[in-house]
Amino acid sequence: EPEVTQTPSHQVTQMGQEVILRCVPISNHLYFYWYRQILGQKVEFLVSFYNNEISEKSEIFDDQFSVERPDGSNFTLKIRSTKLEDSAMYFCASSDQGGQPQHFGDGTRLSIL
Amino acid sequence: QQPVQSPQAVILREGEDAVINCSSSKALYSVHWYRQKHGEAPVFLMILLKGGEQKGHEKISASFNEKKQQSSLYLTASQLSYSGTYFCGTANTGNQFYFGTGTSLTVIP
Numbered sequence: 001e002p003e004v005t006q007t008p009s010h011q012v013t014q015m016g017q018e019v020i021l022r023c024v025p026i027s028n029h030l031y032f033y034w035y036r037q038i039l040g041q042k043v044e045f046l047v048s049f050y051n052n053e054i055s056e057k058s059e060i061f062d063d064q065f066s067v068e069r070p071d072g073s074n075f076t077l078k079i080r081s082t083k084l085e086d087s088a089m090y091f092c093a094s095s096d097q098g099g100q101p102q103h104f105g106d107g108t109r110l111s112i113l
Numbered sequence: 114q115q116p117v118q119s120p121q122a123v124i125l126r127e128g129e130d131a132v133i134n135c136s137s138s139k140a141l142y143s144v145h146w147y148r149q150k151h152g153e154a155p156v157f158l159m160i161l162l163k164g165g166e167q168k169g170h171e172k173i174s175a176s177f178n179e180k181k182q183q184s185s186l187y188l189t190a191s192q193l194s195y196s197g198t199y200f201c202g203t204a205n206t207g208n209q210f211y212f213g214t215g216t217s218l219t220v221i222p
């Protein structure tokens with residue numbers, strides 16, 4: 001069964017540094033999402049992406065964050081100048097249509113020191 | 114608009130039933146239900162699109178009320194494998210998706 005893959009599984013970074021989290025969505029999916037989950041808390045929507053542009057973003061997704069689809073397969077989340085509170089699990093998801101079931105990757109655990 | 118779930122946590126013995134509720138102050142475009150086991154990604158369970166709709170998946174089923182402001186997830190004859198955190202999720206007419214506050218379900222032997 002096709003799946004969403006995320007790399008790396010764990011990223012440790014010094015505060016103030018930039019990180020890029022990578023995702024390979026399911027190949028025939030057109031809608032892509034990033035979510036954040038702070039340990040023990042709910043899953044929070046960050047951004048959705050369709051047709052090579054952001055379609056929706058939450059209040060969390062400020063100027064510190066950016067997303068890109070640099071080629072036909074990868075979907076990246078960049079966090080500039082990381083802060084301690086950015087430590088969380090970041091999930092990528094994809095779906096074939098908007099509002100339809102989302103398939104999640106296994107996540108990247110981001111630890112900011 | 115983040116939906117609110119209740120209860121926050123529930124502990125069941127194997128074979129018991131549970132109901133998890135998901136409520137919104139506004140009519141929802143759709144409702145998704147996901148289960149997340151500790152340390153893993155959320156896994157899709159089912160989606161409801163129409164007011165009054167009911168769906169089932171083995172011993173897990175869900176309903177979406179007529180006004181599309183509340184959904185309930187029903188777990189019958191619970192098994193140990195049902196343990197996890199259950200999230201409802203809602204999409205607006207755009208492509209913005211919000212998960213509910215989550216319900217931790219623990220099934221004990």
